[in-house]
Amino acid sequence: MGERLALIAGSGALVPEVIAAALERGHVLRLLTLSRRRDLRRFDPVPFTLADPAVAVDAIRSFNATAFVMAGGVSISDIARERLARFFRGGDRGGAASVGDAGLSGLASDLARLTGARPMGVHEIAPELLTPSGHLAGPAPSQAQADAAAYGLRLAHSAGALDLGQAVVVAGRRAVAAEDIAGTDALLARVRRFRRLGLAADGQSPLVLAKCAKPGQPRYVDLPAIGPVTIAGARRAGIGVIALEAGATILIQKSTLLAAADAAGITLLGLAVPDA
Template sequence: MAKVAGRLSIFAGKGALVPHIVETALQAGYKVQVLTMSPRDPIVGAKTITADLDNPLGIIWSLKIFRTTHIAMAGGIDLSDKAREGLIRFANGNAAAGEGMADTPVGDAALAALGKVLKKMTGADLVGVHELSPDLLAGEGAIAGPRFDDHAAALFALETARAIGALDIGQAAIVSGRRIIAVEDIGGTDALIDRVGALRARGLTGTGAAQLILAKAMQPQQPGFVDLPAVGPQTVERCAAAGIAVIAVEAGRSLVLQRAELIAAAQLHGVAIVGLRIGNG
């Protein structure tokens, strides 16, 4: 990436993506500020502060003091409904609870609404982590693990994930053949995988003739700067423990984290990972 002059503020959640993006941004010439939304150790080279979601005006002040030119969101972010509703009220000009919010999304799309307000109030450009580090994007075809050729089943899984994304429920689904086993909810992908593992232990996920497939797809209404679907080595290990044999991700719209470690984990546990395009993807 060519050197640029800019001041990047990263809203940081959990996981290894955050230090990777910080390092990439520093190498690209950015000054970097990390606003932590989950407990995290300071990152070398970046100014680190805590983002208090109960004080959105304080967040705006932090962005302005830093003279932020670009804003990114990275890492897993767990928000309670109370926090989401607070952000939406802020985005709607501090409307009273329920006022003017009937048609406003409170799920992951709430982060998109917040991003647009931050841009309006600071003038900073919103960038996706894939723009800062294009090497993270999932390619089309085999990514890791053993060969997997039932792309029709994987596409069904991805279309299911896209469908629940359209409802702003989540980004992931697990299927067995053409049977939907479970979909992601507010608990997130890890909870989904664990739940299916428990169902499998009870003998409720089929005879084993059809492999369990975890699919992750970008929500249709989701802007690229917010929380792209991601898989990493921990996803592989969790899937293996739950009896999930295949992970399908939306090519060009999903992130592959810690790629070397992911490939090693997929090989060790025999979990196939494939990237496929769906719809307009």
């Protein structure tokens, strides 16, 4: 029997894929949207903003949701983070400090407490989108590329422990850049600029984008993801290899993504995060 599922939708192509998977699995759906999306109008979504999360709480409660899932991109400013922390932790009675991504995971638990609905991860609704292990697309990696991919994933895991982003770019065994609050697209744009300035070049040290979940990250919140847009940005940045944590990274528009990696000559790998 399916869940009464409240889907909190951000931006991007992942959302329609999760909706389709949820309906196929027999879930009864109530859609809440954080951004204007004409493509989702037929689902009669409930719009809300992070400045007023009570709208979402009321919608989930009135739907008698048994579960909720968050899918798609969301840009959360420090001001919005403070408002969320005040709402879930302190009401309107006082201030609350901005919380990092680890803190946002705790706010999801607070949402469960306020609504009676349990959090679900995208991977529970659409497990077919998870990155499998192995060589997924593009040319077979050289030994130097395989070594750089493993190093990049270890470095991304370490960066995640600091509650930064979920991705890094390395050149061989040298860190080039780490993801921050601006996201993966901005990271790739920075690497592209570094290459134009001559600060980063692949040469004998292959440029690798590595992406993995943060240590201890609940799987129901913000699993790392890439899509065709990531491949395009990686190609412009001169990235030759993308290393993803197998079983913990979402492949958006999977068939299109793999075809784009093949066409761009970018090696795509699903790997376990190596031990430090």
